[in-house]
Amino acid sequence: MVLKGKVHKFGDNISTDHIAPGRLFHLRTNLPELAKHVLEDADPEFAGKVRPGDIVAGGRNFGLGSSREHAPRIIKLAGVSCVLAKSFARIFYRNAINVGLPALEVNTDEFSAGDELEIDLNKGVITDVTKGKKLAAMPMPPVMLKIIEDGGIVEHIKKHGDFAL
Amino acid sequence: MGRTITEKIFSEHLGRNVAAGELVVLPVDVAMVQDGTGPLTVQELEKMNISRVVNPKTRILFIDHASPSPRKELSNAHIMLRKFAKKTGVVLSESGDGVCHQRLVEDFVNPGQIVVGADSHTCTGGALGAFATGMGSTDVALAFALGKTWFRTPQTMRFVLKGRLPEGSSAKDVILHVIGKISAEGASYKAMEFTGDGAEALDIESRFTIANMAIEAGGKTGLFATDGETERYLKSRGRGKEFRKIESDADAHFETTLEFDLRSIEPTVSFPHTVDNIKTAREAEAEGIGLDQVVIGTCTNGRMSDLRTAAKILKSQKVHPDVRLIVIPASREIYLDAMKEGLLKIFVESGASILAPGCGPCVGVHQGILGDGEKALSTQNRNFQGRMGNPEGFIFLSSPATAAASAIAGKIVDPRKYM
Numbered sequence: 001m002v003l004k005g006k007v008h009k010f011g012d013n014i015s016t017d018h019i020a021p022g023r024l025f026h027l028r029t030n031l032p033e034l035a036k037h038v039l040e041d042a043d044p045e046f047a048g049k050v051r052p053g054d055i056v057a058g059g060r061n062f063g064l065g066s067s068r069e070h071a072p073r074i075i076k077l078a079g080v081s082c083v084l085a086k087s088f089a090r091i092f093y094r095n096a097i098n099v100g101l102p103a104l105e106v107n108t109d110e111f112s113a114g115d116e117l118e119i120d121l122n123k124g125v126i127t128d129v130t131k132g133k134k135l136a137a138m139p140m141p142p143v144m145l146k147i148i149e150d151g152g153i154v155e156h157i158k159k160h161g162d163f164a165l
Numbered sequence: 166m167g168r169t170i171t172e173k174i175f176s177e178h179l180g181r182n183v184a185a186g187e188l189v190v191l192p193v194d195v196a197m198v199q200d201g202t203g204p205l206t207v208q209e210l211e212k213m214n215i216s217r218v219v220n221p222k223t224r225i226l227f228i229d230h231a232s233p234s235p236r237k238e239l240s241n242a243h244i245m246l247r248k249f250a251k252k253t254g255v256v257l258s259e260s261g262d263g264v265c266h267q268r269l270v271e272d273f274v275n276p277g278q279i280v281v282g283a284d285s286h287t288c289t290g291g292a293l294g295a296f297a298t299g300m301g302s303t304d305v306a307l308a309f310a311l312g313k314t315w316f317r318t319p320q321t322m323r324f325v326l327k328g329r330l331p332e333g334s335s336a337k338d339v340i341l342h343v344i345g346k347i348s349a350e351g352a353s354y355k356a357m358e359f360t361g362d363g364a365e366a367l368d369i370e371s372r373f374t375i376a377n378m379a380i381e382a383g384g385k386t387g388l389f390a391t392d393g394e395t396e397r398y399l400k401s402r403g404r405g406k407e408f409r410k411i412e413s414d415a416d417a418h419f420e421t422t423l424e425f426d427l428r429s430i431e432p433t434v435s436f437p438h439t440v441d442n443i444k445t446a447r448e449a450e451a452e453g454i455g456l457d458q459v460v461i462g463t464c465t466n467g468r469m470s471d472l473r474t475a476a477k478i479l480k481s482q483k484v485h486p487d488v489r490l491i492v493i494p495a496s497r498e499i500y501l502d503a504m505k506e507g508l509l510k511i512f513v514e515s516g517a518s519i520l521a522p523g524c525g526p527c528v529g530v531h532q533g534i535l536g537d538g539e540k541a542l543s544t545q546n547r548n549f550q551g552r553m554g555n556p557e558g559f560i561f562l563s564s565p566a567t568a569a570a571s572a573i574a575g576k577i578v579d580p581r582k583y584m
Contacts, residue, residue: 018549018550029245069303090385157213
């Protein structure tokens with residue numbers, strides 16, 4: 001699977017409260033509406049400028065905090081094709097895989113905001129087209145790739161009738 | 166080679182030996198969602214056309230994050246959960262019954278079990294020697310529907326606590342100190358096991374407070390070996406027969422071992438906007454940080470011992486006129502016990518507002534949202550930007566003692582001279 005898009009940069013410790021704020025708790029049953037506020041407390045402009053295929057790049061410990069799956073779901077709903085970070089909080093990472101949002105660990109300092117990236121998920125190779133540079137990300141474990149390829153854990157279960165890990 | 170608590174629980178559930186690093190699909194003993202994550206779980210099950218739940222008596226829906234509901238969208242989400250409970254026979258814990266994690270340890274979680282919850286602080290159950298961890302709504306939907314889920318068996322970080330806590334310091338100060346030391350991702354994906362004579366000396370409520378915050382260091386769960394204190398607690402809850410000894414073998418493999426001398430733990434405060442941003446209460450006091458709101462309660466510190474500590478400090482005192490004090494018992498039972506002991510009277514006389522058992526303002530949904538630029542000191546577990554409903558607010562975290570003393574002082578203080 002190869003993904004292409006423009007990168008949006010964020011800092012370290014972007015929490016699920018930055019991504020899907022608690023004050024918008026009442027929108028949790030209305031994800032398209034919640035997605036209009038995605039990452040609002042980290043960058044109030046983000047939801048307005050993100051385009052289909054774009055890529056979110058955080059620093060360390062991206063997605064720390066709540067188990068709210070709404071966080072990766074609204075990132076995906078906003079059109080983001082992949083989330084990159086130096087490291088992920090594990091509940092967020094697991095949720096991202098479950099909802100079919102690819103997440104890769106890589107040194108995101110290498111990219112500048114606005115760079116065009118090309119991501120080969122299977123190889124874990126990221127090409128910064130703007131800078132003409134290739135980077136090796138930590139490849140996603142085969143089990144997680146399989147879930148992503150199936151379109152998320154629900155589709156995975158539907159397809160295989162059980163966990164086929 | 167010996168095994169850790171996690172490896173033992175996983176091995177038992179799988180019927181063969183499991184070691185850290187292995188990917189396994191395991192049966193789930195207890196699974197729960199709350200009103201923030203539950204509607205998505207119900208929607209996913211409906212999408213899969215699943216209307217039957219495996220073991221409904223140990224599958225629980227909690228209405229605690231927005232209880233009583235502050236707006237119609239949330240009231241409608243609650244209706245969805247109530248209908249689902251009626252249809253499937255799962256347990257419903259209603260508005261006012263209490264915070265999910267407190268209710269779980271009171272009535273559902275037992276040693277050696279696997280517990281998953283669509284709430285990150287599900288790790289609280291590890292204080293009873295269960296493998297308890299937070300997951301997303303869909304993961305828990307699968308645990309409802311299929312009775313199992315997948316895990317990567319985590320490595321264990323061992324935290325050896327030595328000695329006894331000094332007067333004025335409590336479990337909250339210990340866990341804030343530990344997280345300050347290892348950082349908010351210091352235990353990422355690991356099981357955190359607390360052991361040593363200092364851990365053994367902690368009462369069960371202190372262990373709940375510490376296990377609750379394992380996730381704040383990125384931990385998958387926070388674990389304590391079971392012992393006489395665990396057994397005493399289970400007996401007091403009518404589950405004495407569920408007690409069993411569970412502990413790591415002496416020759417188990419721990420990824421790391423860190424030692425902490427409890428004698429040196431001072432009252433500690435976490436500064437905005439990350440939990441690992443800690444200073445001693447003494448240092449915080451020197452900075453003269455004025456407060457607008459103080460919160461005592463939540464799944465971290467809303468238990469009887471917490472309320473007793475706070476009441477002792479607040480007795481015959483008045484909350485500072487610039488401060489709004491909010492007190493929230495963590496469950497209906499705690500509310501009643503605090504009422505019987507006269508603690509609620511002390512709080513109300515001091516100037517506090519008492520809220521119905523639940524999460525209170527900790528998720529920023531209702532009841533204590535901060536105004537722009539306001540500062541709050543809370544006994545909750547998180548101080549992320551926006552957590553109390555306003556990204557322009559500032560949240561400091563502390564023990565109930567520090568919170569109570571600071572409510573009187575109108576600024577963050579070291580509680581020791583108020584005790």
